[in-house]
Amino acid sequence: MGEAEKRKPLHLDGGNLTEKNMGQLKKLNLATFPVHYKDQFYLDLVKCLEYCRLGFCADVLVGSICCRLEERNEGGKALYIMTLSVLEKYRQRTLASQLVQWILDKAQSAECRSIDVREIYLHVQTSNKTALQFYRKFGFKVTEKIEDYYQKIEPPDCYVLRRPMNGHDLADTVLDVEL
Template identity: 30%
Template sequence: MDQDVSEAVLVEKNLFPSIGETDLVDKNHSAYQKEAVLEDKTKDNQKSGEEQQFTFCEFHDESQLKVLQSLIDKELSEPYSIYTYRYFVYNWPDLCFFALDGDRFVGVIVCKMEETMEGVQIGYIAMLAVEVEYRKRGIGKALSEMAIETMAMKDAAMISLETELTNKPALALYQSLGFIRERRLLRYYMNGVDAFRLKLVLHDSSMLPLSED
C-alpha cells in the first residue's frame, strides 16, 4: 500500500510527557494526543497557506471494524479476512489508531506487541493506509509516530514490519523514521512480489532475537 511520505509539521495540543528511550521518536509527540494540526507542505497549500486539522483516536469497538477494513482493503495486494482484523484490534486495541477529517476516517495504522521467550517486548506494524486524496499531508507519518511511541512506552525493544520491494513511498517513510532493512523475503506476497523486512531497534539490542537467514 502506498504511504504518506511528505514532510509535515505536527503542532501539538495537550500533550502528555514524552518518553526518552530513543531519539527516533519525536520528543514533542504523544501517542495519547487526540488533536493535531498538520501543516501541509504540498505546493497547493504552500500557495494558499491553509492548514488542515485532523483528529486521531484509538480503536474503540466493533462499529469501527468495517471502516478499518474498508480503508485497508483498498490498498492491499492481498485481502485479509475479518478474522485477521479482529485478531489485531481485539488483542491490541491501544495499538490501532485512526486519523479523521471531521467525522470521516481517512487513515489507520494497526500494530501488535508480543513477548519473546527471553522476556523481550517486540512490536510489529501490520497495516498502514491513508486515503488517496489525503496523502502527502503527513498523516501516515503522524500515525506511524503515534504507534512507535506507544510501543516504546510499553517497553518495546524493537519494532518490525514488511513492505513490498516496489513500494518506494513506504520504504522512504519507514527509513525516515529510522527503520533499516533486515532482509529480503522472496515472493512474500500472493502476487509474487518480494518484500523487505524492516526493523527499528529502540534499546537492549543484545537481547533481541537473531534474524533468520
C-alpha cells in the first residue's frame, strides 16, 4: 500500500456498543492499547452505552470511542473520554477524527444540553505528543498535569485536556505545553 493511499480518508460506519458485541470491543482494545482493561471496565461500560460508539469499515470493527457521563464539582455534567482506539492499519485515515466528532456532536445534542453537559475531558500521557496535537485540533486545551497517574506505563504522568461545551468556559487555567 503506497503512502498516498494510506492517508486517503475512509468513511466510518458507526454502530452502537451493546452487551452482545462487547467481546469485539475487548479484542479491539487488546490490539490497540499498551494496557489490559479488566473485566470491570467492560461491566461499567454497560452503564454508559449511549456514550460509546463503534466504528466499522466494510463491516470490520476498526475503531471505537467510549465515554461516560460524570457530575462536575463545579456543577453540571462532563463527558469523560475513557478510550479512543483505531487499529494501527487504519490510522491516519480520519477515523479517530470521525469518532471524536461523533462525541462532540452528541455533547451538543438537545439531550446533553437538557442534562447540562458543560465539557468533555480526558487524560493523555505526557509523552504522547501525537494525541496532544490531535485533540488540540478539536479545541481541547491542557488544563492540568497529574504526576504518577498511570501505574503500569512510562512515563506515568498525564495531562488533563478539556473542551468546554454548550456555551460554557474553561474554569481551569490553561497550561502552555510545548509540542
